[in-house]
Amino acid sequence: MNFSDNTQNIITNAQRKLVEAFEKVDEIATFNQLKVLEAFQFNNVGQRHFAQTNGYGYDDIGRDTLCNLFAQIFGGEKAIVSPLIVSGTHALTLALYGILRPGNEMLAITGSPYDTLKEVIVGEGNGSLKDFGVKYSQIQLNDGKIDINKVLNSINKDTKLIFIGRSRGYEWRNALSIKDIAEAVKAIKQSHNDICIMVDNCYGEFIEKLEPTQVGADIIVGSLIKNPGGGIAPTGGYICGKSHYIDKIASRVTSPSIGMEVGSYAYGYKDFYQGIFLAPHTVAQAIKGSMLVGQVYSDLGFETMPLPGEKCGDIIRSIKFDTQEQLIDFCRAIQEASPIDSNVVPFPWDMPGYEHQVIMAAGTFVAGASIELSADSPIKEPYIAYMQGGLTYEHVKIACMYCIEKLLSKKD
Numbered sequence: 063m064n065f066s067d068n069t070q071n072i073i074t075n076a077q078r079k080l081v082e083a084f085e086k087v088d089e090i091a092t093f094n095q096l097k098v099l100e101a102f103q104f105n106n107v108g109q110r111h112f113a114q115t116n117g118y119g120y121d122d123i124g125r126d127t128l129c130n131l132f133a134q135i136f137g138g139e140k141a142i143v144s145p146l147i148v149s150g151t152h153a154l155t156l157a158l159y160g161i162l163r164p165g166n167e168m169l170a171i172t173g174s175p176y177d178t179l180k181e182v183i184v185g186e187g188n189g190s191l192k193d194f195g196v197k198y199s200q201i202q203l204n205d206g207k208i209d210i211n212k213v214l215n216s217i218n219k220d221t222k223l224i225f226i227g228r229s230r231g232y233e234w235r236n237a238l239s240i241k242d243i244a245e246a247v248k249a250i251k252q253s254h255n256d257i258c259i260m261v262d263n264c265y266g267e268f269i270e271k272l273e274p275t276q277v278g279a280d281i282i283v284g285s286l287i288k289n290p291g292g293g294i295a296p297t298g299g300y301i302c303g304k305s306h307y308i309d310k311i312a313s314r315v316t317s318p319s320i321g322m323e324v325g326s327y328a329y330g331y332k333d334f335y336q337g338i339f340l341a342p343h344t345v346a347q348a349i350k351g352s353m354l355v356g357q358v359y360s361d362l363g364f365e366t367m368p369l370p371g372e373k374c375g376d377i378i379r380s381i382k383f384d385t386q387e388q389l390i391d392f393c394r395a396i397q398e399a400s401p402i403d404s405n406v407v408p409f410p411w412d413m414p415g416y417e418h419q420v421i422m423a424a425g426t427f428v429a430g431a432s433i434e435l436s437a438d439s440p441i442k443e444p445y446i447a448y449m450q451g452g453l454t455y456e457h458v459k460i461a462c463m464y465c466i467e468k469l470l471s472k473k474d
């Protein structure tokens with residue numbers, strides 16, 4: 063691949079504008095790297111924790127120490143970290159079923175939860191929370207912020223769990239900042255300390271110096287094939303927060319009689335330890351890549367979110383294209399620029415759990431891992447591509463050049 067001078071100039075100019083923004087990203091990454099390193103040292107992590115285990119997995123120190131490590135890093139009392147959790151959706155589902163009981167109400171205060179949770183919460187006859195008599199209501203964001211007055215007025219005697227989605231999902235909005243979350247949590251806790259505040263933390267880990275659990279949220283939940291897996295973890299999810307909630311959720315992860323006393327992993331735990339160790343750096347690579355792509359497309363006249371140079375709240379970059387063709391071309395260029403399956407041409411398809419057709423580019427080592435460079439988008443107006451991840455900044459930069467060449471080759 064030979065990139066034209068024009069393409070290379072676009073990249074160089076964009077990079078120049080981002081010097082200060084990149085310095086801030088590096089500063090956060092160093093802070094978080096130290097936080098993670100100290101947790102490893104405190105927990106005396108050693109080779110013995112990487113061992114393969116089998117059977118019930120009683121006294122599996124690899125599993126137990128991994129849970130303690132995450133709890134310390136994320137500032138929770140306890141954590142559940144497990145390769146037996148298949149995805150972020152599974153982790154969120156376990157947490158919801160662990161805490162909510164018939165007659166309780168779940169109140170989502172950042173609009174619709176992520177698409178794949180809809181069937182979990184209000185599905186009909188599929189074993190959803192609704193089938194078990196759990197009520198649900200939701201409050202839209204107001205100008206991208208939590209409408210705290212409306213939240214306080216909507217809380218009633220049955221409200222048991224308040225749900226916050228930190229990342230944007232498939233919406234044209236920015237992710238919430240930790241400050242936004244801290245303010246909402248404080249306002250709710252002042253009058254309702256008994257309500258569980260749960261944050262869907264997917265794509266948010268290590269973006270800032272603090273996690274939601276470090277500003278008062280009760281529970282955070284996420285996927286190990288996103289940020290905290292560092293691009294190394296092969297599968298899994300985590301749930302972290304207050305002990306009395308984590309214990310209830312542990313009953314759901316396995317069984318009320320055995321909780322987190324069991325669970326083996328014949329593949330061994332090294333990749334989870336190495337993944338969380340690398341995560342602050344990997345997230346910084348993805349964020350810088352995201353900032354570069356945002357700057358480049360903004361310079362080319364497209365709307366992007368967040369704005370170029372603006373602080374990111376998650377690793378996602380939204381780009382609004384003029385046509386469906388541009389959107390599809392963008393995703394295809396990302397795929398072509400991937401180390402894995404670069405020969406595959408992505409097409410829009412009817413994905414289960416999504417309303418519109420979706421196109422997905424993910425040429426990843428870990429199948430579908432979106433901490434690796436990936437892009438996806440529902441095919442609907444306005445034509446917004448959501449790009450995220452990138453194990454190295456250099457790779458995202460190169461992929462960005464593929465995208466520009468494809469775009470400019472079709473102009474005029």
Ligand SMILES: *Cc1c(COP(=O)(O)O)cnc(C)c1O
Nearest residue numbers: 149150151176229262264265285
């Ligand atoms: C990815 C994601 C999920 C679901 O995770 P899966 O691993 O895809 O099941 C939930 N919420 C948000 C915000 C996500 O980004």
